[in-house]
Amino acid sequence: MKSMTGYGSAEAVCAGKKISVEIKSVNSRYSDISVKTPRLYAFLEAPLKKAVGKYTSRGKIDVFVNVDASEDETKSVAVNVSLAKAYKEAIDKIASETGAESGAVRAIDIARLPDVLSVDAAETESEEMTNAALGALDEAAAGYDAMRVSEGENMRAVLEGHLDAVEVVVAQIEKAAPEIVVNYRARIEARMKEILGSVPYDEGRLLTEVALFADKVDVNEEIARLKSHISQMREMFCDSEPVGRKLDFLLQEMNREINTTGSKCNNLDIAKDVIEVKTLLEKLREQVQNIE
Numbered sequence: 001m002k003s004m005t006g007y008g009s010a011e012a013v014c015a016g017k018k019i020s021v022e023i024k025s026v027n028s029r030y031s032d033i034s035v036k037t038p039r040l041y042a043f044l045e046a047p048l049k050k051a052v053g054k055y056t057s058r059g060k061i062d063v064f065v066n067v068d069a070s071e072d073e074t075k076s077v078a079v080n081v082s083l084a085k086a087y088k089e090a091i092d093k094i095a096s097e098t099g100a101e102s103g104a105v106r107a108i109d110i111a112r113l114p115d116v117l118s119v120d121a122a123e124t125e126s127e128e129m130t131n132a133a134l135g136a137l138d139e140a141a142a143g144y145d146a147m148r149v150s151e152g153e154n155m156r157a158v159l160e161g162h163l164d165a166v167e168v169v170v171a172q173i174e175k176a177a178p179e180i181v182v183n184y185r186a187r188i189e190a191r192m193k194e195i196l197g198s199v200p201y202d203e204g205r206l207l208t209e210v211a212l213f214a215d216k217v218d219v220n221e222e223i224a225r226l227k228s229h230i231s232q233m234r235e236m237f238c239d240s241e242p243v244g245r246k247l248d249f250l251l252q253e254m255n256r257e258i259n260t261t262g263s264k265c266n267n268l269d270i271a272k273d274v275i276e277v278k279t280l281l282e283k284l285r286e287q288v289q290n291i292e
Helices: 039-052 081-098 107-111 123-196 203-217 220-237 244-264 268-288
Strands: 006-014 017-026 031-036 059-069 075-079 117-121
Touching: 006 123, 017 123, 031 039, 039 059, 039 123, 059 123, 081 107, 123 220, 123 268, 220 244, 244 268
Parallel strands: 031 059
Antiparallel strands: 006 017, 017 059, 075 117
16 A cells, blocks of 8 residues: 655766756546656656656645756757748848838847757757666655655554444444344334223234334344455555555445445434444545545
């Protein structure tokens, strides 16, 4: 069991540049991966994003890459000539159409306009930088994963405690449920004797009424399913695969069963137990939201 919350960092050196990689994540219903790199090294984003997918299946994952050049970097400057010409034509047209003086438009003025010039790392460095960044990501992910496993173990202990408490209260409901029918029959008999006195009453009619009531308040199926869900959840706690979504679904089913139990059992003590189980299930749900 792993938490969706974790952090890891590592560094690598390539061609005199120190590459720092940080990975951190928080809980999310889906997988949301974001990689942020310096603009000059935007080519790292795609391979790093693809690599992150093998470390986690769910969560909001942010990867931050920083490159600190300790030596002169080999760079190339690309010129978008067609865009520069378009800018020049646009400036001339503005001057012509408005009567404004364009003056002598210098090359440096056009070069400062957006996207005319772009600086790129030398192509020969791209592959080396990518491999170095991926190596740093692997190292950062090891620490990140260890943190998620550690937190996952702590969460499992909390979940097991809440589940143990649910099991105890469900057992109380199972024990108390048959008494509802016994008490109902006793109340009906007492009421009939109060009304009829010594006049005989139809025992068969009474038994039919009690049987109908017993069927109405019977929660054996709900209790059986709750116990089955508790058993399944314990098995999931030890699963090596991501179980967050499965646990969330199982808790929804448990809530459904305990709600049905509460609606069937018209009994104050059982109503209190039902509220207690629902409270514990909500505590379980809060923890499960952080599990991958």
